[in-house]
């Protein structure tokens with residue numbers, strides 16, 4: 001029957017190239033927003049013979065990605081994944097047994113209950129984060145990355161990373177020096193982040209990124225082997241912490257090399273998907289590894305930006321914390337009594353979706369939806385950015401307003417989120433990410449105030465939110481100031497985090 005059904009509406013296709021020249025390569029979500037206006041919530045586009053569908057509403061996303069997940073859970077197979085040595089990481093795997101095994105391992109250490117086992121770790125690292133921000137505010141990205149990186153490394157490998165001497169950190173530091181000389185990062189990011197570029201001919205700007213592929217492949221190898229070897233040593237014996245690697249080794253005993261390879265890939269997938277692991281790595285390696293991105297880091301950076309722009313939100317949050325916690329440092333037992341803090345976390349993820357177009361899905365068979373034909377092998381982009389600005393879901397959607405997640409009684413509403421994607425590919429780190437976000441947010445708010453920085457004349461330096469581009473985006477650096485608002489808590493944090 002599919003032969004009779006038309007393709008979904010979309011922009012006019014040129015012969016051969018299709019819509020290759022219609023797309024704003026640096027910010028494709030702007031092009032897609034435009035198409036949504038003209039053609040609706042389900043748009044068809046084509047680039048060099050590859051079918052694309054862009055989903056721009058929660059309803060269509062749920063109908064297809066959730067309800068028909070048996071068809072919509074594949075990933076595109078891109079030759080760049082292979083060239084860069086990342087075709088077997090979780091986020092790039094096709095749907096099938098291997099992916100299911102990966103996701104099972106994630107589930108064991110990152111599900112809601114297991115994530116709760118990291119409460120102490122989250123808080124300890126969050127307190128370190130506060131201390132670091134206060135002592136070197138200009139190093140904000142490093143501090144956020146250290147925070148997000150160390151909690152994920154602990155969950156995957158069971159050891160605590162330190163900024164000195166960690167193998168992930170070491171190998172990526174070294175890489176930076178070489179890599180930054182051979183490639184233009186902006187282009188490479190764009191190239192790798194937006195799969196449609198894959199289909200463009202080699203004369204198209206940006207293709208130079210390929211030169212760098214073999215080195216990247218070698219680097220991924222090292223990133224897989226080195227932390228694993230540490231984990232193997234530190235996870236034997238009694239009292240070893242639960243981690244993805246430890247659980248796997250415990251269950252499988254002496255493992256053969258294919259098995260070892262398997263767990264290495266899963267563990268590194270978590271580290272690179274969950275954080276940017278470490279800064280140097282982030283800058284350059286992530287630009288070629290499509291999945292390497294600072295999702296938690298980006299969310300926390302957006303949080304700081306939102307606080308700077310909304311002193312009223314900060315004041316209300318502090319008042320809530322003081323009422324519930326007195327002079328104590330907030331901990332997870334306080335969480336149910338701090339709905340406004342959680343509303344802030346939700347609003348951060350809604351206001352500036354970390355992945356404006358999610359990660360691309362692909363169909364594994366032909367389908368028909370609302371009378372439209374969706375061919376097998378179609379690449380599905382979910383315009384999370386469009387969902388975040390959808391007035392049908394959020395009134396005054398461009399405004400940062402945590403209140404929208406609360407009921408009239410001040411309780412959290414059951415609003416669903418799109419930030420973690422959909423269906424069988426939904427982010428397996430979402431519980432873990434939510435909790436790590438919460439710990440950092442509550443620790444920062446309870447102890448410090450984020451304000452605009454002053455210029456030499458004592459005037460506020462204005463801040464206009466600006467974001468990078470790519471698969472996952474983050475705020476461009478902005479001037480800010482951070483001051484202590486509760487020195488009792490600040491002192492306790494120094495003690496607790498061992499940074500006295």
Ligand code: HEM
Nearest residue numbers: 090091273274295296299354359420421422425427429433
């Ligand atoms: C604020 C933080 C985070 C955000 C906003 C986020 C968001 C996302 C999104 C949108 C996807 C794509 C889902 C889809 O295809 O429909 C994804 C996939 C993924 N995320 Fe996250 N994530 C975050 C943190 C994490 C963390 C902490 C981890 C690991 C510890 C993680 C591991 C992964 C993995 C492995 C995938 C690929 C799953 C698959 O392809 O089946 N993420 N994430």
